[in-house]
Structure formats: structure tokens, C-alpha cells
Amino acid sequence: TSNTPEAPPAQETAGGGGANAEPGEKVVIGFSAPAADHGWMAAISAAAKAEADKYSDVELKAVEGTNDVNLQISQVETLINEKVDAIVLLPFDGAALTPVALKAMEAGITVINIDREFDSPFASRVTVRGDNYGMGISAGTYVCEELKGKADAVVAEIAGIDSLPLTQDRSQGFADALGQCGLKVNNRVAAEFTVESGERAAANLLQAAPRIDAIWNHDDDQGIGVNAAIKNSGRSEFFMVGGAGSANVMREIKAGDGLLKATVVYPSTQGADGIALARLLVQGKGLSDIVEVEVPRSIQLSAPVVTQDNVDKYLEAAFES
Amino acid sequence: MNPDDMNPDAVPLLSVHDVVKRFPGVVALGGVNFDVRAGEVHCLLGQNGAGKSTLIKVLAGAHRPDEGELRWQGETVAFNDPQAAISTGIGAIHQELDLVAGLSVAANVFLGHELSTAGFTRRTLARERTRELLDLLGHPDISPDREVGRLSAANQQVVSMARALSRDSRLLIMDEPSAVLDQDEVRTLFRVIRQLTTRGVAVVYISHRLEEIREIGDRVTVLKDGRTVATGLPVADVRTADLIELMTGRTIEYAFGPRTPPAPDAPAVLTVRGLAGAGRFSGVDLTVHAGEVVGLAGLVGSGRSEVLETVYGARKASAGTVEVDGRRLRRGSVGAAVRAGIGLCPEERKSQGLLLDQAVYRNITVSSLSAFARLGFLDEGAERARATELVEALDVRPTGVGRAVRTLSGGNQQKVVLARWLLRDCRVLLLDEPTRGVDVGARSEIYQLVRQLADRGVAVVVVSSDVEEVLGLADRVLVLREGRVVHEGPARELDEHRVLDLVMEGTAA
Amino acid sequence: MSENTATASPTGRAAGTGIAPRRASALLGSAAGRNTGLVLALVLLCLAGVVTAGDRFADVSNVLTILRLASVIGVVSVGMTFVVTGGGIDLSVGAIVALSSVWATTLATQAMARDTHWLVMVFAALAVGAGCGLVNGTLVAYGRVVAFIATLAMLAAARGLAEIISNRKTQIVDVPGFTAFWDTSPLGVPMLVLVFAVVALAGWVVLNRTTFGRRTYAVGSNPEAARLAGIDVRRHTVLLYTLLGICCGIAAVMIIARTTTGSATHGGLYELDAIAAVVIGGTLLSGGRGTIAGTVFGVLIFTTLSNVFTLNNLSISAQAVAKGAIIVLAVLLQQRLARRSGG
Amino acid sequence: MSENTATASPTGRAAGTGIAPRRASALLGSAAGRNTGLVLALVLLCLAGVVTAGDRFADVSNVLTILRLASVIGVVSVGMTFVVTGGGIDLSVGAIVALSSVWATTLATQAMARDTHWLVMVFAALAVGAGCGLVNGTLVAYGRVVAFIATLAMLAAARGLAEIISNRKTQIVDVPGFTAFWDTSPLGVPMLVLVFAVVALAGWVVLNRTTFGRRTYAVGSNPEAARLAGIDVRRHTVLLYTLLGICCGIAAVMIIARTTTGSATHGGLYELDAIAAVVIGGTLLSGGRGTIAGTVFGVLIFTTLSNVFTLNNLSISAQAVAKGAIIVLAVLLQQRLARRSGG
Ligand SMILES: Nc1ncnc2c1ncn2[C@@H]1O[C@H](COP(=O)(O)OP(=O)(O)OP(=O)(O)O)[C@@H](O)[C@H]1O
Ligand SMILES: Nc1ncnc2c1ncn2[C@@H]1O[C@H](COP(=O)(O)OP(=O)(O)OP(=O)(O)O)[C@@H](O)[C@H]1O
Numbered sequence A: 001t002s003n004t005p006e007a008p009p010a011q012e013t014a015g016g017g018g019a020n021a022e023p024g025e026k027v028v029i030g031f032s033a034p035a036a037d038h039g040w041m042a043a044i045s046a047a048a049k050a051e052a053d054k055y056s057d058v059e060l061k062a063v064e065g066t067n068d069v070n071l072q073i074s075q076v077e078t079l080i081n082e083k084v085d086a087i088v089l090l091p092f093d094g095a096a097l098t099p100v101a102l103k104a105m106e107a108g109i110t111v112i113n114i115d116r117e118f119d120s121p122f123a124s125r126v127t128v129r130g131d132n133y134g135m136g137i138s139a140g141t142y143v144c145e146e147l148k149g150k151a152d153a154v155v156a157e158i159a160g161i162d163s164l165p166l167t168q169d170r171s172q173g174f175a176d177a178l179g180q181c182g183l184k185v186n187n188r189v190a191a192e193f194t195v196e197s198g199e200r201a202a203a204n205l206l207q208a209a210p211r212i213d214a215i216w217n218h219d220d221d222q223g224i225g226v227n228a229a230i231k232n233s234g235r236s237e238f239f240m241v242g243g244a245g246s247a248n249v250m251r252e253i254k255a256g257d258g259l260l261k262a263t264v265v266y267p268s269t270q271g272a273d274g275i276a277l278a279r280l281l282v283q284g285k286g287l288s289d290i291v292e293v294e295v296p297r298s299i300q301l302s303a304p305v306v307t308q309d310n311v312d313k314y315l316e317a318a319f320e321s
Numbered sequence B: 001m002n003p004d005d006m007n008p009d010a011v012p013l014l015s016v017h018d019v020v021k022r023f024p025g026v027v028a029l030g031g032v033n034f035d036v037r038a039g040e041v042h043c044l045l046g047q048n049g050a051g052k053s054t055l056i057k058v059l060a061g062a063h064r065p066d067e068g069e070l071r072w073q074g075e076t077v078a079f080n081d082p083q084a085a086i087s088t089g090i091g092a093i094h095q096e097l098d099l100v101a102g103l104s105v106a107a108n109v110f111l112g113h114e115l116s117t118a119g120f121t122r123r124t125l126a127r128e129r130t131r132e133l134l135d136l137l138g139h140p141d142i143s144p145d146r147e148v149g150r151l152s153a154a155n156q157q158v159v160s161m162a163r164a165l166s167r168d169s170r171l172l173i174m175d176e177p178s179a180v181l182d183q184d185e186v187r188t189l190f191r192v193i194r195q196l197t198t199r200g201v202a203v204v205y206i207s208h209r210l211e212e213i214r215e216i217g218d219r220v221t222v223l224k225d226g227r228t229v230a231t232g233l234p235v236a237d238v239r240t241a242d243l244i245e246l247m248t249g250r251t252i253e254y255a256f257g258p259r260t261p262p263a264p265d266a267p268a269v270l271t272v273r274g275l276a277g278a279g280r281f282s283g284v285d286l287t288v289h290a291g292e293v294v295g296l297a298g299l300v301g302s303g304r305s306e307v308l309e310t311v312y313g314a315r316k317a318s319a320g321t322v323e324v325d326g327r328r329l330r331r332g333s334v335g336a337a338v339r340a341g342i343g344l345c346p347e348e349r350k351s352q353g354l355l356l357d358q359a360v361y362r363n364i365t366v367s368s369l370s371a372f373a374r375l376g377f378l379d380e381g382a383e384r385a386r387a388t389e390l391v392e393a394l395d396v397r398p399t400g401v402g403r404a405v406r407t408l409s410g411g412n413q414q415k416v417v418l419a420r421w422l423l424r425d426c427r428v429l430l431l432d433e434p435t436r437g438v439d440v441g442a443r444s445e446i447y448q449l450v451r452q453l454a455d456r457g458v459a460v461v462v463v464s465s466d467v468e469e470v471l472g473l474a475d476r477v478l479v480l481r482e483g484r485v486v487h488e489g490p491a492r493e494l495d496e497h498r499v500l501d502l503v504m505e506g507t508a509a
Numbered sequence C, D: 001m002s003e004n005t006a007t008a009s010p011t012g013r014a015a016g017t018g019i020a021p022r023r024a025s026a027l028l029g030s031a032a033g034r035n036t037g038l039v040l041a042l043v044l045l046c047l048a049g050v051v052t053a054g055d056r057f058a059d060v061s062n063v064l065t066i067l068r069l070a071s072v073i074g075v076v077s078v079g080m081t082f083v084v085t086g087g088g089i090d091l092s093v094g095a096i097v098a099l100s101s102v103w104a105t106t107l108a109t110q111a112m113a114r115d116t117h118w119l120v121m122v123f124a125a126l127a128v129g130a131g132c133g134l135v136n137g138t139l140v141a142y143g144r145v146v147a148f149i150a151t152l153a154m155l156a157a158a159r160g161l162a163e164i165i166s167n168r169k170t171q172i173v174d175v176p177g178f179t180a181f182w183d184t185s186p187l188g189v190p191m192l193v194l195v196f197a198v199v200a201l202a203g204w205v206v207l208n209r210t211t212f213g214r215r216t217y218a219v220g221s222n223p224e225a226a227r228l229a230g231i232d233v234r235r236h237t238v239l240l241y242t243l244l245g246i247c248c249g250i251a252a253v254m255i256i257a258r259t260t261t262g263s264a265t266h267g268g269l270y271e272l273d274a275i276a277a278v279v280i281g282g283t284l285l286s287g288g289r290g291t292i293a294g295t296v297f298g299v300l301i302f303t304t305l306s307n308v309f310t311l312n313n314l315s316i317s318a319q320a321v322a323k324g325a326i327i328v329l330a331v332l333l334q335q336r337l338a339r340r341s342g343g
């Protein structure tokens, strides 16, 4: 795929300027992620590739995205066989990919774990985590603030693929945060991170709840479909909070004329971060902007709430879905 | 019509020159020559597997010949698909019923040349025209709206004929149309054929019943092993014995020899009491002793097949009991019947009898697998060896037991079903139309076989629409009418007329 | 079976008169008999909806929501009914919907649509759908590739192509005429539902009242017999897949209208949904038997089911378990009734 | 078909002697003939791998990687071959794998396994698989629910149940004996691959050398004729689905071993992969014809394909398109060759 858009300039801070940008020894990086079957995941892969293209000393081997852990394991095995220097791995299921990641580490390959965490600290050198639970907390807190004083407010949630642990984490965070202000999730449906499924889930949801005060939708890509359903129903008594932070949504927030008031960023830059970190690690460099000599073991990205007030800051790094 | 009335020098309607058709490993047609004149009934004779159906399929555009030439009124033609043959004016009734089971009678009759305006079917018109055709064929009882799959084999054959008549063919080919018909219906068929020929339509007629050939045929062509051994013989001038010799290369005693009935004190093997099948038949009592052959006579649709199938457990009885050697069988369980030693050669060999895509030997051994198995592991060598013995005993051609049954000719397929039960050494053998589509030679072999089995103490029940066959084969005959036994008695006390009377009584009124 | 009861007298000879009225009632009975189970299942489902969700279920806007949700997959299922009745199967429908939706919403197509008329987008979608169907049909009929494999290959290829073309981005539609048209609700019926109704009706007419439909049954039931009757079975097969392809194109337009986007992720698992609706509607997977009415009921049952679940705020996993159980019960019910009506 | 060439002399009478050796060679010939296309496709694929990736492809560890990947879906496909040959289909295999994997790794099961023996987990998985298969088979054979629908219902129900039991969490295995056992590689062959080999071999023996296998062909070829030949078709059908369920249980154990987890998301889309492998291997979806060897080749072709793609760093969407094209080419190749050897 060609990647004209949004090679995120903001992220260059990860590699830093200065010495770290200088070409070093050649680094072969393997990259494996779940199937790019929705916008955020596609953006992750695209950003990784774009990041790799920036460095003349990085060769990227990106393998077929898949939602079959069995296949993903074998892809990592292939990368091990190929003796790549580092593997940036966004596992479909963190726990399930742990054994093979351990195998890679034992083979002397630097493994960078992205987003969904392994269950062994020895399975990766660095973990770049999005914060799914935190995302739910952020969304819940925002909803609480907006609905302050409305004790009987109806809150709805449109989750992503419900069988994924990350969805569970997000929902848990959301419920916990709402609990703090005495609210709860009154109606919950799940979609599949796709536009179409979002429309379907939302259409049914709007029938299920005749009155809604706030909706949190986990994923901005499916949000396009959610919007279509809302428009179709002609309802407007509520406000909506998104998730992931696509460029579309940010522009909508900026315009401020829709029901969408905020979105919780789930950085799609993780893939790019992983590539940059892998390169530094293999070349034996540190993060030049911090004092620490070594690259840290764990980086947790924050899940900030983007509203009309601060949208400009995030718009540039947002992914086009 | 008498062939002498026609001008033999006129260009034949269709002539066939040195046609060759090969299948993998088999030369089905090895050089066939014959010609058909307008207005004649040309009979094709030959043993099972001689190549008759293959020839028909070549003429109907369903097979492309490998060599040779077809001429239509003197012009060379090549049929690349059935459509080409149809539009030339050739209609065919194929041996294996070529109907679409899920469609109505009317839809089947006009399949491929639907009555329509602008693509929309004209159902009322089709229904009317179908009814006319069925009337012509003596079957006003078949509703044009009936689903064809629910009709009896005989009625399906009638639909097939109606369909062939629905197109104005100049040449009509009939591949064993009479195999499933009873005598009454055959007579109607002949009447229709005569009407056609007086209009100048040519008919190619295939049958294994030589007496039919005598009655309807003008000229006859004989095939043997895919070659014409005689062609264009005027029927009136050849003796039946000569025809048989041309077909088989030997003479066959085509009659039922005298037979000693079983000892009167022979034990009863099969005892059926008060058997009934929901709404179809009831109150059937039947006792068959060791070594006895019992015949079931009746009209098509009188319920004979259903009685057999119910005895066998393939249909659930609504009342009554079945005992073998004094032990009562579990109702509605084929497994129990087979274990007790009953075997059934079903009426519809394709849909009920055969695993068409499986090898011949697998079809033969399927009911006796445990005999070839130790701890569930099969001895395939032994299977093939036993199957080969049977195939040779029954003269199934070609003999290779590894070939798929689908590639055998109709009559040979029938023998494969028989072989299955011969292998099992049954106590009771139920035969439903066992000689349907079987050639003269094989038929007398099957008769002998049935007698041999009986002599070995097997209890045999035979259903056949061929009254002569029932009388000749059976020791005792039961006549069924509308699902009830209306007569029971020794075969020698009956003759054809008496049986026909019994069978028809009531329905004629 | 019910037909027999009416027309086959024990003698096997029904009187010439009297056949017609009996036949008519038998036919009616059989049509109802064939679908009573489905109708009943749907009615029970609706009852469950009313009991558990009351007015929220039995509400015009909710019914319209169900119908709108049913329409896209419904159009695909109607096309699928033809292919399955004709003895085939098509796993690529979802992928074709995706590819058509992407193709119809590329920047180039949209630009052209804005310059000329939004029907350009519709044509693009239909053409892509028909093209894919044509390829499927040709592979199956002339290449003699098993339908399952040929269409599985198309599934992979079409979705891959859709991703390449869209660069995995969701393509948002910005052709005013297009959205405006699809937002209308003539006579209070949303345009989507109207299109579904028209497609279903047309499908019914074609399958039951035309030579094409008649031949579809024949080809599916006994291709050899159809061939011997002079039907060009291979050409017919190609036509069937092409027809389904066109239905996918229509579905693509509908989904573009519904979501205002084209995307390579559209139509996910449609193959399973459509085949399930068709099969539960009584169409035989082995070909030769199929009804459009049954398919429509099948689609409605599935859509209503998920609507009722959502109205009741059921957890997704519990929904799945319940769905499995309900499907089986519906089919068993349908069977018992069909057997009873058959006598 | 090639058998005919060898055994059927034009006179229709092969000499009594000489049959045996001829038959043997014919059998060999036919087995090769039936699969030459597949073998060739696999060889071509491997060639492509060697040409494009050189030593990285033709490397023991890479071959083992391919085989390891093939083993889980391979075991399911072997079971699927039985069901499809017997005239059925099973869409629930992936869901059964998920449910078995979850059941075998619940805290309770693991606690019991630690207290007694890790085989407890294996038994749990097999029992769950067999149970689901039994339900499928019973619905199809005795409930007369169309296989497509019955197993679709099972798909929904089993996955839902797996989610409920696991509470949608990935369950991590912590039974030392279990992991240790599966990590061994007797004679350099990974345990997973060994299990696959054993299952495939056993499957071949059962299908080709036992009464059970023979009955499977009979039931799939013509169930009515099989019934009238005295085979208990319904019981046999139940056994077939149960057998497949057990294979799913084995596959679940294998995937637990491979990932050290049990999860409701395991086995996603296995139904499609398994059926595709079975069908590309020459098994007829309509039943009556099937070979285990073909299925194994089918699985290997699909896994090798994805390995070659991975080695070549192909873009993901391009892979999908290429995959579609290659599948069709493989089948067409297979067909041309089969026809040649047959004609
Ligand atoms: N599709 C086929 N494939 C292989 N062999 C075939 C095929 N069709 C027919 N044959 C063979 O061709 C020969 C002629 O068969 P055909 O059906 O024409 O015989 P027939 O004269 O009609 O016999 P019957 O009286 O039994 O109907 C047989 O040996 C048969 O096995
Ligand atoms: N399953 C069925 N559904 C409807 N009608 C049936 C069914 N089975 C049989 N019949 C009808 O019942 C009648 C009796 O059939 P059966 O086959 O027993 O008669 P038969 O005396 O053996 O005649 P034939 O010589 O045609 O076999 C036939 O008219 C047949 O069409």
C-alpha cells in the first residue's frame, strides 16, 4: 500500500533529532499485526511502514495480518528463522503469542510488544501499551462531567468486537468511571470495528433506548456507521463520545456542529513507535530526549480526551480511516 | 405399417455410418451402421451393454461420436449438444428417466421448450396441452400439477413419453419405454406409436421383450459388443431364435422349465401377519416356506413394492408382524431384517439400489462387509475376488469390478444389485421387478438363479409386472389390488387371463 | 406431500372433474404448509418481542428499523436463492459487495457522479458486481472449478482488490443527489426497504413465472436431464452467478446509502448470513428446490432475532447461545408442521 | 478412471491370473493420478518458494514451521474429510475448538490437572469436542435438521458458551507437565507435527481399510441405497460428526499447547479453511468421494502459500488477490491432469 497520508511528524520525537537520526548499522525488523480489517488497525500497519521508510538503515518485513493466532505464531516463527534483528509484534491475543515471543527472545531477537500485552516479562524487551482500561476511564470521566447532576441519565455504549479482551478492558474502565459518579451503562451493544456493523448495532440500540443522554462508541471507524444510523433516526437528544481518534472525528469535533463532542485517543502511532524503538535498541542507542541511558522497558501511551478545546493538538497525529 | 409399402430406395431419414464411441477403457460403439426410414418402427436389439443406449445418446446429441458420420435426409450432420438434435427433429426418451423430480408434470413436459410469452411461462396453456398428451397416452389420471418425483416409475415413464410427443419430432427414439409398464399400458403405447408412424414419423424402439418387437416393429437392427451384426432385417421374416442367436451368439431356451414345488412340510421361513402400511395397503398375510417362490401380481400402483419394503423394514408398518424363522423382527428396522437374513432388490435400482459412483465390488459387498472384515479391517483382496466370481457368474459386462457402477449399462447394473444379495446367503429374498431392463440371456440366467436359490432352501418373493414371469417363476401367487390381497393360490392353477381379470376387477367398473 | 392427499385417490384414478378445485386448495395448502413453520417462528419471535419490550418493539419506527436492517442482506439472499436453487453456492458475495462499494465510491467515480449524475455510482456498483459474478459463473460452468473453491478464490481476490483500491480507507460519499435520493421515504417506506421489496418481488416472479426460473429449478435438480432437454446448462449457470453478482451490486449501493461510505470491510460474513437465510427458508443446498418467500422469512427471522435481543439488552455471548438454540427450534418446528401438513 | 484402463479388456473378460498385479499398479496409478495436480501445485509452490526466498525457504526449520502451522487445521480437516465424504458438512468446527480449548483450561480443570495428571485437560477437550459432535450428529441424523443449519446453530452456541465460560478472557495454562510434554520433539519432529501425522495416518487407514470407512463412502454416495443395503445410516452419521468433534478436541489441545492459552477466539474461520482444504483435495461436497491424502495436500498447499508470501514480504492485499488466482490455477491444473490420466 502506498502511504501518502499522515506519516506522523509528531512522532519524530520518539527517535529524537540529533544523533539518533543518523544512519547506523543496518537493521532488519519484522512486523506482525492482526488483520487490517478496520481503520485503526490499518493505520497501525501503515504508520509502521511509513516509519520504516524514513530510515535508510531499516529494512521492514511486514507479514500478512491475521486474526488466527496459529497463523500469527507461524509468521513469527518464520521471522525467527529468517534471523531478523528485531520483531515488532502486535499480537491478536497477547497471551497466546507469548510462547513464540519467548522463543524469539531466546533466539537473541529483540521483541517489541505493541498494544496487547504478553503475559511474561521475558517475552519482550519493550512494551508499548495503549491503555484500554484507561480509555474507558477517560470516556467515563468525560461523560460523568458532562452529565453532572443528572442522576437518572441514560448512558449507552457501543463496544467493539466483544470477544476481544481489549474490549472487555475498555468496558470495564467505562463502567468503573461511571460508577464513580453514580451512573451506569443502561444499554450496551457490540459491533465489529467496521462501519457497517456500527450502523447495524446503533440502529438497534436507538430502538432499544427511547431516550439516551450519552453514548460512548469504542471505535471511530465504526463510528461512521453509528453516525449514519443516528442521522437516519433523526434523534439528537444526546451527545456522543468516540474512541481511537480518527482524523475525521477530530475534524467533526473541531467543527462542533454534531452530536460528537469528544473522542478518546487510542494512539495509532504505536506501530511507528515500535519500529523506532526497535531500531534504537538494535543499534544500541537510547532515547535521546530522556536522561536514561537505555530505552525503558515499558512505555504506556496515555488515553487523552480530545474535545473542541484541544483538538488542534491532536489533529495532526490522527489517522485517516 | 408394412415396410414393403415404402420405397426402399428413398433417402433414409437418418443414417448412421461406422459410428465409434469410446469411453475410458471401453469401446461402447465399435462401428455401427443402420438407417431409419420415415414412417417405420425400427427396433434395436442387443444384450445388456451392447451399446444401444450409447447409440441413442449419440443420435440425440448427448454424446459426441469419436468416429463415423450421421446423415439426416442424406446430409451430413453433427450434433454438438442435445439442442442441435432436438431442433433437427430428433426426440428421445432415454432409458434412465430424464425427468426433473422437483418440477410438475407440465413443467417437465415442456422443459427446454417452455410455452411462453416474453419469457413468462404460460402455465394454463401448458397444463391443458399436457392433459391432452396424457389423455392420448391413456393417463387422464396423472395431474399436470403433480410433482414428478412423487409419481410411480410407470407414471414417470408416461410423462417422459408425453414430453417426447410434445415436440413435433420427425424421429422418435425410445429406449426401453416398456420396461416399467404393464401390459395394458404397453398396448396404449403401441397405439400411439402406430398413430405417429402413419403420420410419417420414424420410431426407433428398444426393448428386451422380443414379443413386443414382433408386434410393433417393421425392421430390426441387432447390436453385439458395440457393432451391428445385422441391420435392416424385416421383422416378419426372422425367427425369434435367430434374433437371440444374433444377439448372444448362442441359443437360449427361453421358457420356464417344469419345476417341482417344495416339499409340503417345508418349514415356514417368512411369516407376515396382518401387515398394513398407513393408507396404502392393509391386512396382508403372507407365509413363504423354505424353497418356495411366491409371486406378487398386481397393477402398477397396487402397492406391491410397498408391501415388500414394509416387510423389509424400510417403511414403518402401521400394523402387523413380520417373522423370520419364527423370530419376530423389530418394526421399521432394515438392520434387523438384514441380520435376520432378508435381502431386498429394490424397484428403483438407481435411487434405491446402487452407489453409482462406487466401484462394482463395493456395491456388491456393501451388505456383507463384516464377512470380509477382521476387527473392522477389510480384506479388499477377498472382496474383489468374491465380487469377481459373482460378476462372472452373472455375466456382468464389462467384468472389471473396479469400475464405477455408473458406467455400466442398465441391465448390468441390475445384476450388480442381485449379486449383492447372492453374496449374503439370504434366508429370504425379496425381488422387486428383478428383470427390469435385463436382456434375454441374462433373464433366463436370473430365472435359473432364483430357482437354484429356492432349491437351496431360500424363501423368495417376486414382484413383477410381467405376468408371464410371475406365473413361470412362482410356486404360489398373491394378487394385490388397491392394497389388498384379492387372491392367493398355486401358480399352476392360474393363467395370464385369469390373473389379468383378478388384477383389473373393480377398476374396470 | 399434501398434494398427494388431495389428488391421489386410492384407485390412482381421480375423476376428471373436481380435480381443479381440489388442486387449487392443495396448492394453497402446500405453499402455506411449506412456510407455516417459518411464519410461526417469526410470529413467536414477534410475540417474544412484544412481551419483553412492549411498545419499543411494536413501534412503526422499530419495524422500519428491522426492515431496513434486513434489506441489504435480503437483496443478496434473494440472489443467493437463485444460485443455490440452481445447484451452486457463492461464498464471495460479501467480498463482491465490498469491492462494488469501494469501486462506486472512489474519488474518480464520485467526481464523475458529481459532474454528471449520481446514477454513475449505481452503474459502477452494478457493473463490478455483474463482472465478478460473470467470472464466478465462467469458472464454475466452463472451467468446471467446484463452486465452493471458485467463489472462495473470488472472496480472497475481491476483498484484496477492494483493499488495494481503497487503500484500506473508508471512502466517504459526498454526492448530494445520491444521499438525497436514498434519504427519501415514498409513502413512508424508506427507500432501502422499497428496493428490497422490489427485488424480492422481481425475484419471485422470475423464479416462479418465467422460463428462466423454471430452467433454474431444472438445472439445480437434475443438470443432466436439463441438458438432455436442450437447455444450455453452462450458459444458464453463468447467468445465475451474474444475476447474484448484480444483486451484490445493488446491495453495495444500498450499503453505501445506509452508511454513506464505501469500504473494503463492508459485507463481512454476508456469505454465511445469506446462505443461512436461504437454507432456513427451505431452499435445498443440493439444488432443485427453493422459494423466495422462504428466503425473505429467513432474513426477517434473523434480523428480528437480533433486534429483540438488543431491545432486551442481552449480552452478546448469551445472544449467540440463544440464537443457536432458536435456529434449531425454528427448523424443528418447521419440520414437524411440514410433516403434519403432508399427512 | 485410470483403473478402467488397466483392468477392463475390450472383451470384458480379464484373464483370471494377472489381475492382481495389474490391479495393484492401477491402484497406484489412480492414487497418483487423482492427486498429481495437487502434488504438482505443491511442487510448483515450493519451487516458487526456493526461487524467491532461496535457502530461507528450503530450510529444515522453515519446513517445520510450515508443518507446525499445518497441523492444527490439518487435524480438523482430516475429521472434516469424513463428514464431507459421508455427505455432511460442519460449520461449527472452529467454535468447537474454541469451546474445547476454554473448557480444558478453566481454573477448575487446570487445578485438577495439576493435582492428578495433565491428561485431564486432554480428556476434557476431547470430551467436549465429542459432545458437541454428538449433538451435531443427532440433530442432523435424528432431528433431520439440514447439516448447514444445525452446525451453524452449533457455531453460534458453542462460541457464545466459550465466551461465557471464559468470561472473554484468555485463559493461560500453567500445568508444567502439559507444556513440557508438548515442547518435546521426538526424533527432531515437533510433537504437534507428530500428532498431525498420526491423525492423518489413522484417518487414512480408517477411511480406506475399515468397514467404517467403507460405510462412510456408501452413506455419502447414496444414503437411501445405503439404508436399504442394511447400513444404519443415522447412527453412522452421528458417529461421523462425533469423530469430527473428537478431532476438534485434539486440535484444541494442540492449539492450547501452541499458545499456552485457551480462548473463545481460537479457531476463528476454521470451518472455511478446513472445508476449503478438503474440497481442494478432491473430496466432493455432495458426498461419496474423498481422500485423506488429498486433504493433507490441500492443507499443505494453503499453509505453504502463506509461508511463501510471508517470506517474500508481499503486501497483504496483494497476497489476497494472488491467493485467489493461485487457488483457481491449482484447481484447473488438477483438473486438466485428472482428465488426461482419466482419458
Ligand atoms: N459414461 C460411461 N462411461 C464409461 N462407460 C460407459 C459409459 N456409458 C456406457 N458405458 C459402457 O458402454 C457400453 C454400452 O452401454 P449401453 O448403456 O449403451 O448398453 P445398452 O445396450 O444400452 O445396455 P442395456 O440393455 O443394459 O441398457 C457398456 O459396456 C457400458 O459399460
Ligand atoms: N412416498 C410416497 N409418496 C407419495 N406417493 C407414493 C409414495 N410411495 C408410493 N406412492 C404411490 O403409491 C402407489 C403404490 O406404489 P407401489 O410402488 O407400492 O406400487 P406397485 O404396485 O409396486 O407399482 P409399481 O409397479 O409402479 O412399483 C403408487 O401410485 C405410488 O406413486
Ligand SMILES: [Mg+2]
Pocket (backbone or CB within 6 Å): B052, B053, B054, B095, B175, B409, B410, B411
Ligand atoms: Mg441401455
Ligand SMILES: [Mg+2]
Pocket (backbone or CB within 6 Å): B304, B305, B306, B347, B432
Ligand atoms: Mg413397484
